[in-house]
Amino acid sequence: MTTIALEALDLAALLCSRVCHDVISPVGAIVNGLEVLDEEKDPEMRTFALDLIKKSATMASAKLQFCRLAFGAAGSAGASIDTGDAETVTRGLFGDDKIKLDWRAPRILMPKNKVKLILNLCLIAAGTIPRGGTMTVDVEGQGDEAAVRIVAKGNYARVPAGIGALLAGAPEHGTIDAHAIQPFFTGLVAREVGMVATVRSEPEGIVIEGRPVVVETALHQDADAAQPDDGQQDAAQPDAAQPDAADVAMGLADQMRAAAADDLAPASRVAAA
Structure with missing residues (x-):
């Protein structure tokens, strides 16, 4: 795979397109609700329009707050963020009944x-359960060895095509568009903090992880060490069964008796003649 590098302007433009794509739907619904309020006099329709505006405004606000942390600066360089804030914006984004957040x-x-x-891995996890389900978010370990593990379960859960290549920074077709920029950006962030982001299907569900490179390398080394090489496999094979000494002695005795019988046979025939 060939890793590609986006120009800063291209990366910014694609991320802006992604944010606009996420926000345009609720904003458009707000505009529609306002038009209904302006034109309709029926109390029932006006109530419906107000409810639409309220829900859409809440959704737009939740998406903007999430995107601010997931894609934006969210503080000065080197700043730290409370994971409680990350939980709040994630619950706001998935606040409907479609995805249950644990x-x-x-x-x-x-x-x-x-x-x-963490937030971008949550977005990827949500994409693996398009019909809803449960999403469990956990952070294992502490400090530089902390790892992120998200398990997504739901009907028709699947690993999106090409997601692994995008996380690795090497898209299959060699190009990045607004639909692919989010997992590509996730891979960039992971490498920036010395981690590797992966997505795989397991019996427990779709597992999305971000692990430190050192830990990931150690896991591969342990797996390789668990497999013996050809020399070890040959040494592990039991030697061919060795014949018992008593059996050898009995075999030699039989051969000697047979040879003696052959030597005596001509003399016996001469005597008989």
């Missing part, structure tokens, strides 16, 4: 880019 990560201060990684 947030198990402890409330601690983490570097802002690691919090960005």
